[in-house]
Structure formats: structure tokens, C-alpha cells
Amino acid sequence: MIDIIPIQKDVRSSGFDALFTVAKAKAVKEFHESLPGYEATPLRELSALAKHVGLKKLFVKDESYRFELNAFKGLGGSYALAEVIATKLNITPAEVKNVEPNSFTFVTATDGNHGRGIAWAAKNLKQQAVVYMPKGSAVERLENIRKLGATAEITELNYDDTVRFAKSQGDANGWILVQDTAWPGYEEIPGWIMQGYMTMALEAVQSLGDIVPTHIFLQAGVGAMAGALTGFFNHYYGDKKPTIIYVEPNKADCVFQTVKANDGTLHAVTGDLDSIMAGLCCGEVCTVGWEQIRQFGDYSVSCDDKVAADGMRVLGNPLYGDEQIISGESGAVTTGLVYRLMVDADKAPMRSELGLNEESVVLCISTEGDTDTVNYRRIVWDGACGLIK
Numbered sequence: 001m002i003d004i005i006p007i008q009k010d011v012r013s014s015g016f017d018a019l020f021t022v023a024k025a026k027a028v029k030e031f032h033e034s035l036p037g038y039e040a041t042p043l044r045e046l047s048a049l050a051k052h053v054g055l056k057k058l059f060v061k062d063e064s065y066r067f068e069l070n071a072f073k074g075l076g077g078s079y080a081l082a083e084v085i086a087t088k089l090n091i092t093p094a095e096v097k098n099v100e101p102n103s104f105t106f107v108t109a110t111d112g113n114h115g116r117g118i119a120w121a122a123k124n125l126k127q128q129a130v131v132y133m134p135k136g137s138a139v140e141r142l143e144n145i146r147k148l149g150a151t152a153e154i155t156e157l158n159y160d161d162t163v164r165f166a167k168s169q170g171d172a173n174g175w176i177l178v179q180d181t182a183w184p185g186y187e188e189i190p191g192w193i194m195q196g197y198m199t200m201a202l203e204a205v206q207s208l209g210d211i212v213p214t215h216i217f218l219q220a221g222v223g224a225m226a227g228a229l230t231g232f233f234n235h236y237y238g239d240k241k242p243t244i245i246y247v248e249p250n251k252a253d254c255v256f257q258t259v260k261a262n263d264g265t266l267h268a269v270t271g272d273l274d275s276i277m278a279g280l281c282c283g284e285v286c287t288v289g290w291e292q293i294r295q296f297g298d299y300s301v302s303c304d305d306k307v308a309a310d311g312m313r314v315l316g317n318p319l320y321g322d323e324q325i326i327s328g329e330s331g332a333v334t335t336g337l338v339y340r341l342m343v344d345a346d347k348a349p350m351r352s353e354l355g356l357n358e359e360s361v362v363l364c365i366s367t368e369g370d371t372d373t374v375n376y377r378r379i380v381w382d383g384a385c386g387l388i389k
């Protein structure tokens with residue numbers, strides 16, 4: 001099941017637009033370059049796959065190589081922690097590495113990747129982290145966070161309620177909430193997290209050189225990553241801005257529901273949010289992200305788990321000559337969508353609506369590797385596509 005709707009643009013500028021300039025992205029990337037283990041992640045050109053499905057070019061950036069984290073999220077956590085400490089102590093982010101150990105405790109909610117990034121960033125700075133996860137979270141993801149020295153536990157709550165719980169624990173204990181989503185009154189720290197994500201986009205355009213994509217597909221949980229990259233791409237490409245398409249699981253499609261309602265308010269999805277795309281199982285849109293999406297985004301897509309499973313198999317089993325990409329559920333959904341749109345006969349109207357054809361140059365980001373190896377093998381080896389119940 002795939003649903004596509006165009007975004008009725010609301011072009012009024014927002015107070016957040018200046019967060020995502022090219023100059024800021026360059027400064028943030030310089031910060032990341034100073035971190036241990038920094039290397040730009042590879043941008044793979046999948047020429048055989050592009051030819052096979054009828055595109056001019058298809059690029060996939062492989063974030064499984066990001067630091068030691070198997071996902072892009074540490075970019076946001078590391079930058080935000082540095083900004084938080086620098087602001088509190090009136091020093092520069094570069095000076096933060098000399099801060100007295102255990103001066104700060106950071107708290108967050110996560111479906112895995114963000115919490116692992118925060119735990120890693122806190123460990124690098126010799127600070128403390130407390131991480132809460134929604135019910136149903138994979139034990140492997142929990143253990144990966146604990147291995148980095150954080151206190152972590154799985155709650156009985158869904159993602160959005162886990163965020164509220166993390167906030168209340170922070171308020172009660174004097175911990176600093178470093179959450180990868182924003183709401184009115186809590187926008188500065190998420191803004192820094194989102195700025196951190198821009199390194200991924202800057203690396204991508206640097207790898208592309210003179211090649212300008214016609215279409216960029218971005219997966220959305222709360223829409224913070226998608227919003228940040230949209231803001232960056234708008235500044236970077238100006239009049240040549242590619243068509244930007246957001247992709248969400250139909251069980252947690254808060255951006256899609258907000259686009260669909262088109263009534264000037266954000267629309268939440270509630271309940272269990274049970275999709276295999278754990279990283280995208282968020283029911284409430286990030287305010288700062290939405291301000292970019294509503295101005296510069298072009299289409300919103302809601303799709304079922306099968307699309308993500310297809311993407312994992314396609315990327316993990318490349319055609320001769322293409323590189324293999326180990327891509328997890330949330331990482332693979334965009335490539336899975338491109339694949340389905342291009343090869344299914346009944347998707348011809350969607351292809352033509354998006355303008356996808358043999359002249360198209362497509363950019364996707366595989367935002368995670370096999371962060372849940374048990375499910376990765378169930379899906380890629382055993383051909384499953386739903387959740388283990």
C-alpha cells in the first residue's frame with residue numbers, strides 16, 4: 001500500500017529558516033570532523049539498479065558507516081551536547097571536550113538510534129546519559145545503548161508518551177532533556193540536533209559534485225531529520241531545488257496526516273505505532289521540522305511495512321557491479337519506495353505525478369544499517385515483512 005499526496009506549500013518564512021544555511025552546515029561539519037572516528041559516509045551510485053528500474057542515476061548514502069553507531073543519529077546528539085554545554089558554561093563547542101567529568105546528566109527518549117547517539121556523545125565527553133525506550137523496543141538496541149555506559153530501560157509506553165516521561169524524569173532530577181523532536185517552548189536543543197544532521201547532507205552534495213539530483217527521498221519519524229535536510233537543500237540548491245518527497249510508515253504517518261488535513265495545525269497519530277520501521281514510529285510532528293517541510297517540501301508518502309522490507313532486500317542483494325548496502329527497516333524504506341514506484345505497472349500514475357522517469361537523478365539516504373540484526377535476518381533471509389507478535 002502506497003499513498004502519495006502533494007504538499008500545498010505554505011511559503012511564509014519561519015523563525016527557524018536561518019538554522020539551516022550552508023554556512024552553518026559547514027561549521028557543524030567542521031565540529032564533526034574534530035570528533036574521534038569521523039569519516040564521511042559513502043555515497044553509493046547504484047548504476048545497475050538505476051538502469052534496471054529505468055532511472056538515469058540512483059544514489060544511496062550509506063549511514064551504517066557513521067562513527068561506530070550504524071546510523072546517522074549521532075550527528076545530532078554530538079552537536080547538541082556540545083552546544084548545550086558550551087552555552088551553559090559560556091565556552092565554545094570546541095572547548096567542551098575539556099569539561100569536568102560527570103558535570104551533566106542528559107536524558108532522552110528513543111526508539112534506538114538517537115539514544116545510542118546520545119549515550120556515545122555523553123561517553124566521549126565523560127558525562128552521564130539516561131535513556132528511555134518505548135514498549136516493544138528491540139533488546140539488542142537497548143543493550144547497544146547500555147554498552148556505551150548509559151542507564152537505559154524499556155518502558156510500557158509508546159514513543160510519544162516515552163518522550164513525555166523522559167521530560168518529567170529530567171524535570172524531577174535536574175537532568176537536561178536532549179530530545180530529537182521539538183514542540184512549542186522546547187525548540188533550541190532540537191534545533192541544534194537538527195543542525196547536526198546537516199553534515200550528512202553537506203557530505204552528500206560534496207560527493208555529488210556537479211551532479212544535481214532531480215528527486216530526494218527522505219524518511220520521516222517526527223520529521224526533524226527531513227526538515228533539517230529540506231532547509232539545507234533549499235539554501236544549497238535555491239532555484240534548482242530537487243523535488244523533495246517524505247516517506248513514512250502508514251502506522252505512524254503524522255507528517256502525511258498533517259499534509260492531508262492542510263488546516264494549519266499539526267495532526268498526531270496515536271496508539272501502538274506498530275511498524276517494522278521502529279525509527280519512524282513517531283506519532284507527533286516536530287514543530288521545527290514542519291516549518292521547513294511546509295515551505296519547501298513537495299510530496300508526502302505513507303506506505304506499509306512491505307515497502308521497507310523490499311528496500312532491505314534490494315539494497316542487501318545488489319545487481320552485479322553495484323555495492324551492497326546493509327540497510328535496516330527505517331533506512332531502506334525510501335529505496336524500497338523508489339523501487340516499487342519504478343517497477344510496478346500499477347504505479348505508473350504515481351511515477352508520472354512525481355515526474356520519475358529515465359531522466360531522473362534520485363538521492364536516497366540509508367539512515368541505518370542492521371541495528372536490529374534478528375529482524376534484519378528475519379526479513380532479508382526468511383522473507384518476513386511484519387512484526388514479531
Ligand SMILES: Cc1ncc(COP(=O)(O)O)c(C=O)c1O
Binds near residue numbers: 073113114
Ligand atoms: C534510522 C532512522 N531513520 C530516520 C529517522 C527519522 O528521523 P526523524 O525522527 O527526525 O524524522 C530515524 C529516527 O529515529 C531513524 O532512527
